[in-house]
Amino acid sequence: MSKNKLSRLLPCLAAGAALLLAASPATVVAQPPPPGTPPAGAPGAPPPGAPPGGFKFPGLPRQGFDNNGQNPASYNADEKAAVAVAEKWIETINSRDADGHMALIADNILFRADPTQQPMRGARKYCSHMVGIGGAPSPEVNTSFTMSELYVVGGKGEAQVLFYRHDINGPAGTAGFLGGYRVPVAVFLRIRNGKVIEWYDMPTNKISIGALPFSIPTGMADRIPPQCAKFPEGST
């Protein structure tokens, strides 16, 4: 690059850098923290972007008098363990960790992947179903699940988890008209002793099979792929 060109480029870069610095939070004039506030980064310090100490959120309008949320710090041991299982359930689907996923599943699990289905029993059928929808035992299917809301209730060795999941069942152009579409699904997991004993999926919008104006055969779990034959059948 000639000296002439460089001399023209440098002011542009300098101006850009100045703009970025001006817009960055570091240039905002810092207000002194209230007395007693732990220094940033110290245990107990508010996260970046949190309201200043002493600020109280005004009450939001509400109709009911029940609690509609919980602080994870207040989970009891069963709830904490169940949330870990729920996170692992998602994680093993996304990482295509079939063995890790099936290790979370009780032999006699009761499950239903869509409300239009009758509940089914057993880890073998569960495994078969997960192959069908691109779950853990199916590395070739480009599925991605994310979790956006979660609530847990439990105690004495058992807990129930309700969470909101958004599924990408494959890139656009695949998975039928679902390709690339974020499918919102409410998920209920009942967990006992670290294993999922019940699983119900409920698509919340009209992408749900039950909401479609035509019927779709849902007999995937009746076909047992070889990799699922090792799991127990379950009993009613």
Add this chain to the structure above:
Amino acid sequence: MSQMKRRRVHWTALAAVASLMIGGVAAPARALSYLYATEKPEYFFNPFEESAAQAVRAWFASWQSGNPLLLGAFVDPKVTFRSRPSESLGHGRDNLLREVCGSLGGKRNLIDLFVIGGDYDAAVLTRWEETDTKGQVSHMSSFFRVQKGLIVEWSDMSDDAVSPAAKGAGNSDACRAVDTALHPAS
């Protein structure tokens, strides 16, 4: 290189530097963050969630009132249900009312309610307590699925080591009311 082309190159270079500085290009996105909300104030409920929450609150209110027919007004005729964790699933509103009529009434305190829903389906998880006539408190949770303001699925689960005993009083006033409603005299 024309003046215009040189300007385009300069601004492209500037944009690349800016992108790198703010991390828009350089920072690879994590596949999954595991960041999720655990609190949803009622103000955030969408209309379908609000409708589902009200149906479930009405369930608790009518259960506590001891009136099975009022309870049935919030239940879909094709409901799937399980009143006790150890039982198998039951089907139909008539069967539900016959099964629960002897247990209605008594103090049920709805503590927590969390709802996830959209324009087709809503799921509700609740935490509640029941106090029996001896003052014994049972800690329970219930799962509901709600469509168009009606409960289409319900199951109770105990969060104590032992489930509360069934209170079936088959000949109670509530059960007689159910029998009369389901088999009206011709």
